[in-house]
Amino acid sequence: MSDYPLIADHGLIGDLQTAALxxxxxxxxxxxCPRFDSPSVFGxxxxxxxxxxxxxxxxxxxxxxxxxxxxxxxILITRxxxxxxxxxxxxxxxxxxxxxxxxxxxxxxxxxxxxGHMEFSVDLVPRFDYGRQPHEIHAxxxxxxxxxxxxxxxxxxxxxxxxxRPARVRRIDDGGAGGVHVWLPLKAGQQRGIxxxxxxxxxxxxxxxxxxxxxxxxxxxxxxxxLRRSQYTGRWxxxxxxxxxTLKLMTYAPSGALVAAPTAGLPEQVxxxxxxxxxxxxxxxxxxxxxxxxxxxxTEEAGAFxxxxxxxxxxxxxxxxxxxxxxxxxxxxxxxxxEVLDHWEGYRGSRPVRIGNGAAGQLQLDIYGEALxxxxxxxxxxxxxxxxxxxxxxxxIDWLTEHWDQPDEGIWETRGGRQDFTYGRLMSWxxxxxxxxxxTRRGRPAAxxxxxxxxxxxxxxxxxxxxxxxxxxxxxxxxxxxxDSALLRMATVGFLAPHDPMWTSTLAAMDQELVxxxxxxxxxPSASPDGLRGSEGTFSLCTFSYVDALARAGHLDQARxxxxxxxxxxxxxxxxxxxxxxxxxxxxxFPQAFTHLGLIDAAITxxxxxxxxxxxxPAAxxxPPT
Numbered sequence: 001m002s003d004y005p006l007i008a009d010h011g012l013i014g015d016l017q018t019a020a021l022x023x024x025x026x027x028x029x030x031x032x033c034p035r036f037d038s039p040s041v042f043g044x045x046x047x048x049x050x051x052x053x054x055x056x057x058x059x060x061x062x063x064x065x066x067x068x069x070x071x072x073x074x075i076l077i078t079r080x081x082x083x084x085x086x087x088x089x090x091x092x093x094x095x096x097x098x099x100x101x102x103x104x105x106x107x108x109x110x111x112x113x114x115x116g117h118m119e120f121s122v123d124l125v126p127r128f129d130y131g132r133q134p135h136e137i138h139a140x141x142x143x144x145x146x147x148x149x150x151x152x153x154x155x156x157x158x159x160x161x162x163x164x165r166p167a168r169v170r171r172i173d174d175g176g177a178g179g180v181h182v183w184l185p186l187k188a189g190q191q192r193g194i195x196x197x198x199x200x201x202x203x204x205x206x207x208x209x210x211x212x213x214x215x216x217x218x219x220x221x222x223x224x225x226x227l228r229r230s231q232y233t234g235r236w237x238x239x240x241x242x243x244x245x246t247l248k249l250m251t252y253a254p255s256g257a258l259v260a261a262p263t264a265g266l267p268e269q270v271x272x273x274x275x276x277x278x279x280x281x282x283x284x285x286x287x288x289x290x291x292x293x294x295x296x297x298x299t300e301e302a303g304a305f306x307x308x309x310x311x312x313x314x315x316x317x318x319x320x321x322x323x324x325x326x327x328x329x330x331x332x333x334x335x336x337x338x339e340v341l342d343h344w345e346g347y348r349g350s351r352p353v354r355i356g357n358g359a360a361g362q363l364q365l366d367i368y369g370e371a372l373x374x375x376x377x378x379x380x381x382x383x384x385x386x387x388x389x390x391x392x393x394x395x396x397i398d399w400l401t402e403h404w405d406q407p408d409e410g411i412w413e414t415r416g417g418r419q420d421f422t423y424g425r426l427m428s429w430x431x432x433x434x435x436x437x438x439x440t441r442r443g444r445p446a447a448x449x450x451x452x453x454x455x456x457x458x459x460x461x462x463x464x465x466x467x468x469x470x471x472x473x474x475x476x477x478x479x480x481x482x483x484d485s486a487l488l489r490m491a492t493v494g495f496l497a498p499h500d501p502m503w504t505s506t507l508a509a510m511d512q513e514l515v516x517x518x519x520x521x522x523x524x525p526s527a528s529p530d531g532l533r534g535s536e537g538t539f540s541l542c543t544f545s546y547v548d549a550l551a552r553a554g555h556l557d558q559a560r561x562x563x564x565x566x567x568x569x570x571x572x573x574x575x576x577x578x579x580x581x582x583x584x585x586x587x588x589x590f591p592q593a594f595t596h597l598g599l600i601d602a603a604i605t606x607x608x609x610x611x612x613x614x615x616x617x618p619a620a621x622x623x624p625p626t
Contacts (some may be wrong), residue, residue, distance in 0.1 A: 003350045004049045005029070007266055008571035008586040011067060011076040012246060015093035015105055016253040021260040021590070024067050024572075026078050026089050032300030033151065034103040036252060037258045037279040037329050039129040041151065041198075043492060046265050047344040052127030054196070056089045058082055058108055059121035067572060073223035074245050075216070076573075085116025085188065094215050095222050101254040103199040106214055110158075110193045115187035120186065122194065125172060126153055128339050130355065137171065137178055143204025144180060152202035153182075158207045160191035162424070231297030234607035239567055242574035243596035247289065250593050252330035255282035256304030258289050258331060261578070261589035265341075265474040266535040267350035268579055268588045275346060277355050278589040280328045280336060283312070283367040284411065285594050290374035292600040294381050306378050308332065309371060310385065314392040321363040322372065322403060323396045336360040348520045359449065361408040362529055363418070366486075368400050368432075369427025374491060376434035379441070390444050397435045398447065401454040404428040405461070410477075411486045412519055412522055419477035422466035423486040430493050431456040459495075473509035474502070475521055484523045485514050485542040486495050488549045498552040507549060517526075518544045518562035519569075519580055536589045537579035540566070544598030551606040556613055559606055564598075 005023040008032075018038070020031035029044035029051070043051030057063075058080050066079040067245070075092040092108035128135055135148035143155040168183040184192055192214055225244065232240050251257050264277035284622050286305055293302040300538060325334050338358035339355040346353045360588050375385065385393065403424065407418035431482055432455035439446035465478040476484035487506065490496050496503040516522045519538035543566050552557035569580050576595040578588025585597035 004045075004590055006585065007347075008575075010571075010590060011069070011078075011091075011092050011573050012249055012262065012575065012591060013076050013093050013107075014249040014262070015096045016127065016248070016251060017096050017101065018093075018105060019249055020091075020093070020107060021263065022076055022078065023080065024065050026055055026065075026080070028054040028091070028107070031064055031107065032262075032279070035101070035330055036262055039133075039151075040151065040365065040444075041126050041128060041130075043127060043130055043262070043344070046341075046347055047131065050123070050127065050131045050344060052131065053123065053127050054107075054109075054125070055123040056111060058087065059119040063489070067246075070220065070240075070400065070571060071286050072227050072241070073408055074249055075219060075223070080118070082118065085113055085118045087111070087113045087120065087186065089120075090216070093214070094217050094219055096253065099253050104201070105198045106215075107195065107196040108212075109196075110212065110216065111184060111186065112191035113188050116186055117185070117187040117218050118181075120184040122182040122184060122550075123172070123179060124155065124182075124196075125196075126369040131343065137180070139169075139171070139180075140204050142206040143511075146179075152199055154197045154204055156194065156195040156197060156200075156205050158205050158209065158212045160209060162297060190619060191544050203440065221364070229297055232604070234603060235610070236563075236567070236601040236603045239570070239574055240296070240600055240603050243348055243599050244298070246291075246575055246591050246596050247292070247593055247600075248301070250283075250591075251301060251304075251364075253304075255331055256301070256306075256308040257332070257594055258332045259327070260327075260594065261283050262591045263352070263589045264355055264468040265344075265353040266577070266587075266589045268346055269350075270348050270352055270587070271348075274536060275350050275354060276351065276359075276589070276590070277338075277357050280327045280357060280360075281308075281330055282406075283309070283324055284326070284364075284370045284563065285597070287367075287370035287374035287426040288597045288601075289593070290378055292597045292604075293379065295604045298380070300382070302378060302381075306375065306383050307347055310389045313371070313396055314388060315394065316396065319361050321361060322365075322368070323399050324367055325360060327357060327360050328360055332539075334360065339551050347580040347604075349614060359409070359413040360415060363406075364410065364413070365400075365404060365406075365408045365424035366411050366421075366427035369430035369493070369618055371444070372431040372438075373427075374584060376438055379438060379539055384442070385438075390442075393435065393438075394444075397432065397451060400431055401447075402449055403457060404432075405453070419475045420465070420479075421484075422474055423460050423461060423484060423489075424477075425458055425466065426487070426490060426495055429462070429495060432458065433494075458487050462495075470511055482523060483510055483513050485510060485520050485545065486522070488520075488545040491549060491552050492545075498549075499554070507553060510546075513602045514542075515546065516582075518546075518565045519543050537581040537585075539579055540569070540576050540592070541578075542599040543580075544595070544602040547602040548598075548605045551602070551609045554609075556609055557604070558608065563602060563606055584601075 009024045010021045030044040044053040063082045063412040078089045088258040128151045138145040172179040217325035261278035268274035338356040342352040344353045476482040491498045520541045575591040577586040577590035578592040
């Protein structure tokens with residue numbers, strides 16, 4: 001299993017409809033097309049031998065590698081240094097024009113020598129439909145076409161007609177699903193490249209350098225123009241802006257949906273079974289994006305998601321879990337049948353490899369609170385529901401008033417049975433509270449007495465059954481003494497004041513049990529069985545929620561140290577996966593939207609709290625004369 005790169009040893013490129021992971025050795029080992037949730041074209045991340053890959057690196061070693069993003073963009077540069085020279089592979093995907101869904105996507109790889117001389121070795125070995133669909137190769141003078149039943153990739157070459165040193169090409173045959181191998185000699189100042197295009201409208205063609213450079217320049221211009229809209233000027237601008245770009249890369253532009261991660265099957269414990277498909281849009285995760293996006297000033301993206309959420313509210317097509325499903329495909333459909341890819345070995349032997357998600361039909365009551373809170377937050381900033389949207393919302397809230405008082409599977413999608421989760425009740429309270437506020441603020445018709453009564457019943461129940469006097473803390477579910485870091489949001493959503501003694505003692509209990517050197521566990525699986533074998537690392541979203549909670553409670557020094565420590569666990573490009581192992585290794589799907597949303601929220605809260613504290617601090621005493 002030593003052939004597998006670390007999860008953190010990757011960068012992300014994309015065009016706002018799909019994305020690809022590029023490892024530090026120049027290998028694209030994960031790419032699904034034409035959408036985030038489509039079958040893979042390159043899947044070596046989950047099976048090195050059978051997954052398919054697109055690799056570009058020096059033909060001879062040894063070499064050292066550095067990787068960075070072109071400043072303020074999503075263009076990834078992988079630099080190789082040898083004794084004979086230095087070269088670069090520049091990877092990007094030109095952003096799809098407009099917001100219409102398309103099958104046509106381009107993956108661009110610029111190969112250039114910047115010092116001395118270097119021969120690049122390029123392997124292009126696709127494996128369609130998670131390696132289950134064969135393909136044929138049709139070579140031509142200017143490239144090749146990989147043709148399968150449901151997928152077609154065209155390879156265009158980049159060169160000038162006068163180039164004196166042509167590439168050497170060899171076909172790779174592998175059980176009827178072959179590829180091509182190319183050797184490309186370059187010297188300082190020379191640049192060549194490959195454009196891989198899905199469902200091209202013509203045969204392979206020779207692309208000249210001027211057109212190639214224009215693709216690069218247009219992509220730079222797009223990302224810098226987009227990032228200039230950010231209003232964040234705080235202490236952690238570099239980390240926040242990289243998180244914002246990462247979230248934008250995980251947004252499906254035609255619908256506004258945000259995927260939880262662009263990957264599937266990456267383990268929460270290497271060799272374990274906690275391997276899930278995250279290429280879908282969770283109501284919860286995407287709702288959190290509204291706070292982060294509006295906090296940074298990205299009103300267009302927040303409005304697009306609110307539109308996507310409004311459509312789901314109008315449909316009310318939930319499958320057994322109420323009017324809403326907990327997750328959807330990026331186009332809003334809900335066919336998420338879970339299956340296992342038995343022919344893949346999984347990342348470093350982590351099986352099973354699952355696609356689809358069996359948790360889609362779970363009852364998770366908290367999603368109604370997250371959805372309503374994001375709608376309320378957007379309404380405060382001028383993104384309002386229309387009449388049909390409000391009518392549908394009222395129907396949803398009416399359902400919640402009748403169904404909130406029941407066990408559910410909870411925020412962490414445990415497979416150990418339903419419980420009376422305190423967090424589910426908390427967010428049901430949020431849903432009703434925000435609905436009451438929206439109705440009052442906008443003068444919209446509503447069953448206000450009923451909504452208010454049920455809201456107050458939930459409050460009283462949480463105080464009575466969610467509080468454990470022995471632990472002096474709110475607990476994961478009624479009748480237990482287990483702590484749950486999901487409840488770090490109790491003060492954030494306004495259920496308790498940040499300085500309420502019941503909250504500060506809960507925070508202190510979590511600090512003793514769930515926090516390990518500033519990193520935060522979701523809960524203790526051994527104390528609260530979740531129906532799965534094995535363990536997991538600390539949950540990065542919870543760490544950032546902990547920072548946010550500390551800042552709101554006035555523990556600014558502790559919050560800042562925890563935040564700064566957490567930033568050291570980012571990869572070399574400033575990106576995070578879902579979890580962190582005790583070794584510091586990143587675990588789980590990568591990059592994870594939840595984590596980057598948490599980073600942005602924590603940075604905004606902490607920065608504002610520090611600024612207020614500095615403003616309110618007494619002036620420093622003058623130094624005595626020397």
